[in-house]
Amino acid sequence: MRRILALFLFFALALAADRLYVAPDDGVGYLRSLVQHTKRELDLALYLWTRGRLDLAEALAEARRRGVRVRVLLDERPGGEPQDPRVLQVLKEAGVEVRFSSPLRFAHYHIKAMRADGRLWISTGNWTRSSFSKNREYSLVTDREDWVAEFKKVFEADWEARALALDDAKLVWSPERVYSVFRPFWEGNAKRRVLELIASAQRDLLIEQNGLTDEDVFNALLDAMDRGVRVRVLGSASARESNYFGRMAKRLAEEGAEVRYLEGLKVHAKAMLVDGRRAFLGSQNFTPTALTANRELGAVLEGGPALERLRATMEADWARARPALRPPRGPVPW
Structure with a gap:
């Protein structure tokens, strides 16, 4: 009985552990899977998204079509250029809620993060072809409840262009x-x-x-x-x-x-x-x-x-x- 309990605890901790993904080694499949397994809410905060990663736009669109609430908050002009219209079209046609970060709040909305139900993705990379094939990038996927809740709180504030005190934040x-x-x-x-x-x-x-x-x-x-x-x-x-x-x-x-x-x-x-x-x-x-x-x-x-x-x-x-x-x-x- 003790051995069974020990094995249960081991696998429970393994499932709950933070997972690191390395680009280009791990590709983009894990991220598509994270989106595909989302059942209720998905909030994405991102600096740059190009048609080289239209597959991820289609994944978010499919999530919306199966009833997931999907919100996307983007920098309006990453690198001085507008976001890719093809990506925005795919999202809009599926009913995904899309907003641009207020330029009065931040110099750039340079964040790369996503909450998919109770899991959080934090990354160094944008959603471009090169981010997953030519760059050295690191991404963390975690289900730490305090981190997930903190991101949700900040995303809500950014969505509404509200300031928020974060001097004692965990992230x-x-x-x-x-x-x-x-x-x-x-x-x-x-x-x-x-x-x-x-x-x-x-x-x-x-x-x-x-x-x-x-x-x-x-x-x-x-x-x-x-x-x-x-x-x-x-x-x-x-x-x-x-x-x-x-x-x-x-x-x-x-x-x-x-x-x-x-x-x-x-x-x-x-x-x-x-x-x-x-x-x-x-x-x-x-x-x-x-x-x-x-x-x-x-x-x-x-x-x-x-x-x-x-x-x-x-x-x-x-x-x-x-x-x-x-x-x-x-x-x-x-």
């Missing part, structure tokens, strides 16, 4: 800024949570990022190196000379950080591993806009199979990436 929300003059409150906690994670590192920080321009993050990484933490920074080979990543990466390399660039995949991920035991992943680039002006969502993982897979993937990417050449210091030894 990692941007924008972190003070809202209102008369009764001020913090709308997010992202920069504080990211800086706290960096400050907590004792041995090693591994950052795999698409964007790196925030000076507070830069200074926190310098402080980490000063106390003996190994700091590693990983980006796309194409970002080596970019102002969006390469410039600050070079500055960190000059201060003693290890910097490498990954060939063959675009690093669109936004992830940070702390001492191999804790990790951040989400939609936040490490830029001032992402942390303090956009709507973004991330999560902190501590232990479990999802963290272990993230650690293994990031370390594998690091191992096959090419080191950045550091400029020589002092006299050149000809």
Whole structure:
């Protein structure tokens, strides 16, 4: 009897565990399955959706036709261009409720997240063909009740263009800024949570990022190196000379950080591993806009199979990436 009970508890915990999905390795099938198994409500908050992922539009349309309430909240002009009209047409014809985020609320609605009944998808990637076939992206699927409830609350506020206090949130929300003059409150906690994670590192920080321009993050990484933490920074080979990543990466390399660039995949991920035991992943680039002006969502993982897979993937990417050449210091030894 005890053995049966132990097996039951093991499988119950396995089913309830967070699951990490890695792009391009895992493709898009798991996401279509998540939509297909939704029975009551589906809320999607997304920055960019192109016709390269029209299959996901059809999946949401089919969910609506079988009676699921489907709401989609999008950035109106991602990258300065309107959302794909073909995607919007498929959603509209099926009766999916679609709104654009108010430009008065956020600089960009850069979030990538979805609630499907009692499950929550949090991702670094948009719904484009390249996000699932050419990019390094990470996605977390969880049924943690407190996280699911928190996302539902924030989505409702964003749907109605209302501000919400999120300074003590369990998830990692941007924008972190003070809202209102008369009764001020913090709308997010992202920069504080990211800086706290960096400050907590004792041995090693591994950052795999698409964007790196925030000076507070830069200074926190310098402080980490000063106390003996190994700091590693990983980006796309194409970002080596970019102002969006390469410039600050070079500055960190000059201060003693290890910097490498990954060939063959675009690093669109936004992830940070702390001492191999804790990790951040989400939609936040490490830029001032992402942390303090956009709507973004991330999560902190501590232990479990999802963290272990993230650690293994990031370390594998690091191992096959090419080191950045550091400029020589002092006299050149000809």
